[in-house]
Amino acid sequence: MIENKDNMIENDIFLRACRYEETDRTPVWLMRQAGRYLPEYQATRAKAGSFLGLAKNPSYAAEVTLQPLDRYDLDAAILFSDILTIPDAMGLGLSFVNGEGPQFSNPLNSEQAVLNLQVADMGQLDYVFNAVKEIRTALMRNGKQRVPLIGFSGSPWTLACYMIEGSGSKDFLNTKKMLYNRPDLMNRILDINVESVAQYLELQIDAGAQAAMIFDTWGGMLSSGDYQKFSLDPMAKIIKRIKSNKKYESVPVIIFTKGGGGWLPTMANSGADVIGLDWTIELKLARETLDQTGKKIAIQGNVDPLLLLANPKEIERRVTESILNLADAKVSGSHPLNGHVFNLGHGINQLTPPEHVHSLIAAVKNASTKLRGK
């Protein structure tokens, strides 16, 4: 296991914000910061031949993970990978059809397929753990690690959606049908996913990941009540297991349910250190809602990724406004800007002009530094 002491990190402001410690400004990173909007990413991808060729090659994965850090003043690196590596390792046969997104050749389209499903073979995921190790090495500069490295996984529910449907979907009709008609099968899949995701994140941490994020892209399409049972509870089980192990207990866990803003009071009971937010909920409201639960939970988010297509002045204006909004929150015993990691509310769009990202980051740093000084 790679040494994880924070004092070996040059810039650990991201980890301190995740732990709701005092910071002198707001840290920032961007979901999908290593991505198609960067020409240097396109170049590496071209060398790799395909998206999966890129994701499955630890050296290429390390290369693209570092690219946005070399270009921008970001406060965290995130492992370059895909949320669907686990079902691929279960034998579902992942591929990416150009322009159509992920496809599984063996989706869970029968009772027998569900009964045959087994916890993912972690040996099949060595390329991920090797990528984490390579990235940690690549992050070293003058004997220190530049910024912390975030590992991640899809949530059990979100993985189940793709595993059942076999691809993305407008309404995940087959998934909902199974949920309503065969909750026994759905629970079998979720239990297997919980065990797989837990092992996967633990091994990422063993390899050097210093925070773990669970992406719940599709929890937001569930009914209130079903979200808690089928998406949040499985995530809570994973967190409980990670946190019950001394080896992992200090590693911040971030959960992010797109469209989950209405469920913050129950998400507060998940055990997560940080809750990701999309742009449909104001930072101030989210902060106050979580504060009222009596728990110290950090927040991450939440600007609309398409704001990066606006002109730099408008990006600056809105980013500043969003930090001013949070600074106005009534919270107990801490500056309202503490416990906030600035991010987008979803992955960065591929049409983002790379220079616009500078404007966003500068605005976060300027506004949040000034407001702390007050």
Added chain:
Amino acid sequence: MIENKDNMIENDIFLRACRYEETDRTPVWLMRQAGRYLPEYQATRAKAGSFLGLAKNPSYAAEVTLQPLDRYDLDAAILFSDILTIPDAMGLGLSFVNGEGPQFSNPLNSEQAVLNLQVADMGQLDYVFNAVKEIRTALMRNGKQRVPLIGFSGSPWTLACYMIEGSGSKDFLNTKKMLYNRPDLMNRILDINVESVAQYLELQIDAGAQAAMIFDTWGGMLSSGDYQKFSLDPMAKIIKRIKSNKKYESVPVIIFTKGGGGWLPTMANSGADVIGLDWTIELKLARETLDQTGKKIAIQGNVDPLLLLANPKEIERRVTESILNLADAKVSGSHPLNGHVFNLGHGINQLTPPEHVHSLIAAVKNASTKLRGK
């Protein structure tokens, strides 16, 4: 103008619930209740040759509007039409490509196109007003109208999304770009849409519509703050104008923003009589949130339309559970089930087995009648 006195309506429970009056059970209708899941609808559509051929022919539109009422015990009829009739009447050239949804041949893809845009010519929409009249006539039985007729329109924001993009979209990137970079152009479009939708709904009421619903399918993709400015405010302007006219003031107005559950407190100030809900917010929470605003606003919704693909026992169980949940709400001065119109949280899915709809309706009526008896 057709006589709109409620005492000429055989079953006016829907209108009474919209007005938050006491009712002895919960009324029910279903968004897109006249639709592709019904074989009789498919037959009429085949006669009409196309979806637009159907929507633009008042006799066919009346025929399909009545079909679900003949099959099920529904408490309201809704005009069969499309939300994009207004931009079509503005000259944007609507067509429906099989399997790909709506397309405009002249989208607002340049500044000049936006500057040329004019309020829709209501003469171009005579087919809609004629359909309303034909439906009102068809609804008569033994000198009384069977159930009230709901008219509707897309919201100014939702219309703008399609007008700018030229079709549906995953992220409405061009729309967001205009919102962020050229709010002046966006506001011009919205102002024109407000005037068009207001005239359109007024003329539907003149023709015989007894309630007006505004469908805001895409308001939920806006940032908090932008939703209020660009989607809710335009709807509020329309409602203010309708309500300021003695001729229309008693007609209930329903607004429905998909994904808008987090914005109920501001929606309460829109002037709407009824707020539509999707399945991501519990009825009880919605009811209590609105009650805390001190305004008497009815709610409509909110079951996941895909629940209708479940087995009838599960449909019954969940519908009953949802009514029990609402009955548990703490509200001031009224039975908590008053002021609720049962509906789906989005349009009925085309794969819905028609016989399942009976189970849903029966469960609504049984559960809500029993719970009022308490």
